[in-house]
Amino acid sequence: MEVTRFAPSPNGSLHLGHAYSAIVAHDLATERGGRFLLRIEDIDGARSRPELADEFLADLAWLGLTWNEVPAQATRLASYDAAAERLRSAGLLYPCTCTRAEVAGPVYPGTCRGRTDRPAGAAWRLDVGRAMASTGAIEWEDELAGVQQARPDLAGDPVLVRKDAPASYHLAATLDDAADGVTLVTRGRDLFAATHIHRLLQALLDLPVPRWHHHLLLVEDDGRKLAKRRGSPGLRDLRLVGEDGPALADSLRAHRFPAGISLGEYLD
Numbered sequence: 001m002e003v004t005r006f007a008p009s010p011n012g013s014l015h016l017g018h019a020y021s022a023i024v025a026h027d028l029a030t031e032r033g034g035r036f037l038l039r040i041e042d043i044d045g046a047r048s049r050p051e052l053a054d055e056f057l058a059d060l061a062w063l064g065l066t067w068n069e070v071p072a073q074a075t076r077l078a079s080y081d082a083a084a085e086r087l088r089s090a091g092l093l094y095p096c097t098c099t100r101a102e103v104a105g106p107v108y109p110g111t112c113r114g115r116t117d118r119p120a121g122a123a124w125r126l127d128v129g130r131a132m133a134s135t136g137a138i139e140w141e142d143e144l145a146g147v148q149q150a151r152p153d154l155a156g157d158p159v160l161v162r163k164d165a166p167a168s169y170h171l172a173a174t175l176d177d178a179a180d181g182v183t184l185v186t187r188g189r190d191l192f193a194a195t196h197i198h199r200l201l202q203a204l205l206d207l208p209v210p211r212w213h214h215h216l217l218l219v220e221d222d223g224r225k226l227a228k229r230r231g232s233p234g235l236r237d238l239r240l241v242g243e244d245g246p247a248l249a250d251s252l253r254a255h256r257f258p259a260g261i262s263l264g265e266y267l268d
Contacts, residue, residue, distance in 0.1 A: 002034030003183045004213075006060075006067070007173065009041045010052035013234040014059050017188070017218045020252045024215045025186035026065045027253065036065070037180055040072040043172065045164050059235040062245035070180050079175050080167035083205055084124060084160060092131050092204065093160065095122035107156035124161035128152050131200055140199040142192070143184070143213045152196040160201075174198045178207040189214040218255060 004025040008018055029036040038060065042048045053072070060067065087093045096112040097119055103109070113127060131152075138150045152158075160171040167175075177185055185195075192214045202209050239245060 001183075002029055002032040003037065003181050004029040004034065004186045005037040005039055005070075005177070005180060005182050006186075007039040007041050007176070008056055009044055009047075010049050010056065011044055011047040013052065013236045014056060015235065016233050016252065019059070019063060019235055019249070020218050020255060021186070021188060021215065022060060022065060023063065023249055023252055024213070025184075026067070028184060028186060028213065034183075036067045037182070038067040038069045039176060039180065041169075041172065041176075043073045043077070043165050043167065055236055059239060062235070062239045063249040064246040065249070073172055073176065076172070076176060076179070077166045079179065080161075080172055083171060083175055084167070087126065087160070087204060088124065090134075090204075092127050092134075093124045094127055094157075095119050096125045096159070097122050107154075108158075110157060113157065121163055123159045123163045125157040126160050126197075126200075128155075128157050128197075128200070131204055135200065135203040138199055138203050140195060140209065141211045142195075143211060145192070145214065148196075150196050150199045152200045155193060155197060158197050170194065170197050171201065174201045174207065175205075177210060178202070183210050184213055185210050186213045186215065188217045190217060216255070218252075 006018075006022040006025050008014060026036045028034075038056075040053050040056070042050065042053070084093065094113055094115045095118060096108075096115075098108075098111050102111065108125065112125070139147055140150055141147050158170050159168045162168050166172075185198075195212055195214070199209070201207070238248065
């Protein structure tokens, strides 16, 4: 049975891009006789606003979606701690005390790699080189882009335990998807590269391997993806002024992945 999920963070209202992602996941599960899960990713410290969870429920119901709700991330901290300690004990995590200003560029240069102490307040990074040496070659499959050779090394050593949160997105989402029995991870193609790291974590932690569906993104008129911080149209506002939720959902369904697009166009 196919199991998909929508996993928003309660740090701002949902916008049309979120609605589209939820609809894609919901419809894929429905078409395949499966289950669509809602999981609230609420461990982002002071940015998480618990009251937004109820707003999300109202928004999804207004769109005409139905779902099964699973435990929020805040209830799963012990599993994150246990996984981090397992990786740490295997010599695959190292503490990092670098500030944002000291990390130049998108790929971490490995400044703290090799440290074995446990300084208070440090982030913990995955030593990707050592991790890949222990797993060997691994693959993952995207429904739209096909089979991919996992290349987590292209992103450098990611943070798995943040200084300001119990776990990073990489670790928490990977563990949660396994715990929830997700068989098809449905999300935007802006997270395509993150999947290389998630596949590596699955291999290291002996987790089941789902398939992925990285859908195209809704974008602003200037080509940038929709974002809360830029004031993209909020579902709550549309709902409160009386917009027709199911009609909006049907209009968004027209943006499902178009047949005939090339892999190159998809990955651009």
